[in-house]
Amino acid sequence: MLDLSILTDNNTLIDRYYLGEPGLSFWIDCGDKKFLFDTGYSDVFIRNAAWMGIDLTLMDGLVYSHGHNDHTWGTHSLVSLFDRRELSRRPQLTAHPLVFENKTHGGLTIGTMMGAEALGRYFDLALSAEPRELAPGLWWLGEIPEAVAPRRAVGKIIDSDGERDDYCLDDSALAYAGPEGLVIVTGCSHSGICNIIEWAGEVTGERRIADVVGGFHMLSSSPEELAAVIAYMKSAGVTRLHPCHCTDFAAKAALSREFCVAECGVGLRISYR
Template sequence: MKATVLVDNNTIIDRYFLGEPGLSVLVEVDGLRVLLDCGYSGVFIENARRMNIDLLHLDWLVLSHGHLDHTWGLVDLIRLYTEAGINGIDLSRPRLLAHPEALVTRLANKIPEIGSLIGQDKLARHFDMAPSREPQWLSERLVWLGEIPRKFDFEYVGPTERLLVSAEGETVPDELVDDGALACVTDQGLVVISGCSHSGVCNIVEHAREVTGQERVVDVLGGFHLLNAPEARLQATADYLGALNLESLHACHCTDLAARICLARTCPVRETGSGLVLEYPTNQ
């Protein structure tokens, strides 16, 4: 399995890629090419070009959740596909997998939209829509975890100022039930790839173990949403992840410096950013 970070808040040192407050990761396994999230803009496309990565032939587009820093790049991806079609360039039609609530309107304070700029109806013109609350196996080894059960009390954040507009047109508190992740069964154990971990990175990892039946976790890559997190939550998260005896931990995107320092006391935290390429054996 190969995972390429197309965009992150940071960039790999001494490599000439772009960063932005967003995340996009290309996962390749079992002959499939799966794009997890599209970042905030077209930066992930520019970085893919610099790495000579073809985004016109994807099998799956997976949205970890509906926030702007993971979905607004959809506009640029559709532009890329549209221009390819106009110019007669061969391209595929990916399937789009996300929680059913990932594409609803979201509000924050006085900001009228922090969710996807494009609704499901228009996206269906470009992708084969495959919404799901339940886990979905994309290949023999790669699974979308679906809606994440909230098991650990220390990861519960509580109500925020964020709201969403439900399918019935009601404005309700946004509990971010659409937040999900991918997990891949490699020869050495599980690799978990999250977007923001609003549902809690420990909850995500625990659910991945239950869905796959795999106890061993070798790496967790993605945003952990540990921004100005209370010390008690940081320590509980570090204790849980440290007990997994990971081979590496690639905390990025929405994980601040204080959180990484805390995690590094118990986990093998590694540098992460735009341009990072990770490979895990999947030969057995």
């Protein structure tokens, strides 16, 4: 079984009175393991978790979908919370080895705030480009191949070799192979949402898709781009979607004409059995 709670999203559910911000953070219970998937931009996920009765210090692991600020900068507030509480376990941090690259966009720094050395004081670092099973049926997908569509650059990487386009090779996702099929959990899908769905099937061996939850990075998509995604999802057997964060209204509207698109926002809890 897998239970997912949305702690941070651009949207909040009506009549819940939680906080939103343009970022993403999910709390995932899988069997007897608990994971935090991304930390958003600020301490919003911590405040929402407390109101939702979720104790973040009980986590077995933190997973970074990729190294952008709206998915990782909240970690500074998380380790501040750890400093004030006696942890019952030392969590593991799962991420791609390139997650700490110096990323910029439009002259702004958009990479991680805390590097490997600082985070190594709080977490056991498990940096891997290869898929790994984090809990029974729950897979970290590692580096996503371009099986369906090419990656697109988002900003720049600056290092000792100079400046180059950032194709977000560190962008990954989670996939849970449950009784009803795959539940795919994405952060921003810079790897391409179709590539992620395809790779999740390869890694898990499960081709039935129960749900896809997260940011699809479908912003100002052309009609041709929307049509290509819809055509692939149909061929893959997708029926249900929970698009959020970096999926704009036009994309949600187009997807809703073909699939069951469910409401997303802070406070939402979804259970898969």
